[in-house]
Amino acid sequence: SYTKLKGWTSFGKNNDLDLAFKKLDDGHPLGLWKCSIEIEAPPIEILNRLLNERNLWDDDFQSGNIIEKLNRNTHVYQYTINSMAPLASRYFCEVRSWRTNIQLNTNGSYQNKILSKNLPIGSSSSTSSSAIGSFNSTQNSQQREACVLVCTSIEHPNARCPPKLVRAVTLASRYLIQSYGCGKSKVTHLSRVDLMGRSHEWYSKVYGSILTRSMTKLRDSFVHINTGPETKV
Incomplete structure (x- = not known):
């Protein structure tokens, strides 16, 4: 079952995740997915895991490296992920920009500044606007400390897609x-990725499950399991 709100088709809450989908009117057939989850970790630790420790939460991750550092909070990054046979592995080249220790307000002005800066190539203005609007809708009247990470595919002279791999495109x-x-955080991920070689029907039926599984893996990577003997206090 699902409900609609502000253009979003919500699939409700399942396993503590909220999943929603939105069609965009920018000429590209792929829509925008949104997934939210609570994680037992502060924002800065989650940001570091997303940026530098993908191997801890993405079972399909093969390898990745920074091609160029643009400034302290922006770099160009290339990486590869496995795909289910018979499809070839996917290669990505993205510009990644992030901000830490920011205070979110209710009108979204700071988010607009973050999401539009240092992103010269890769995503349409309508896609970015939709992403910004989605972030704004997650806020309330309280100010909260937060981190933001923005990734978009770009062309780069030093990017090399290995032979037999398929170059995928991160639209948003x-x-x-x-x-x-x-020590808790709420993570909202907006995703619009063209993996190439998939049908529109596949994206409609399967991509939401892939996104929720990825967010669940991210959450579970922070779960500390105590395997030692119990102690009495």
Whole structure:
């Protein structure tokens, strides 16, 4: 079952995840997916895991490296992920920009500044506007410390797609990581990725499940399992 709100088709809450889908009117057939989840970790640790520790939460991750550092909070990054046979592995080249220790307000002015800066290539203005609007809708009247990560595919002279791999395109990938206090955070991920070689029907039926599984893996990577003997206090 699902409900609609502000253009979003919501599929409700399942396993503590909220999943929604939105069609965009920019001429590209792929829509925008949104997934939210609470994680037992502060925003800065989650941001670091997204940027530098993908191997801990993405079972399909093969390898990745920074091609060029543009400034302290922006770099160009290339990586490869496995695909289910018989499809070839996917290669990505993205510009990734992030901000830490920001205070979210209710009118979204700071988000607009973050999401439009240092992103010269790759996503349409309508896609970015939709992403910004989605972030704004997650806020309330309280100010909360947060981190933001924005990823978009670009062309780069030093990017080399290995032979037999398929180059995928990240049209939009936005992470908003809000502190909920007591070491907890709410993570909202907006995703619009063209993996190439898939039908529109596949994206409609399968991509949402892939996104929720990825967010679940990210959450579970912070779960600390105590395997030692119990102690009495």
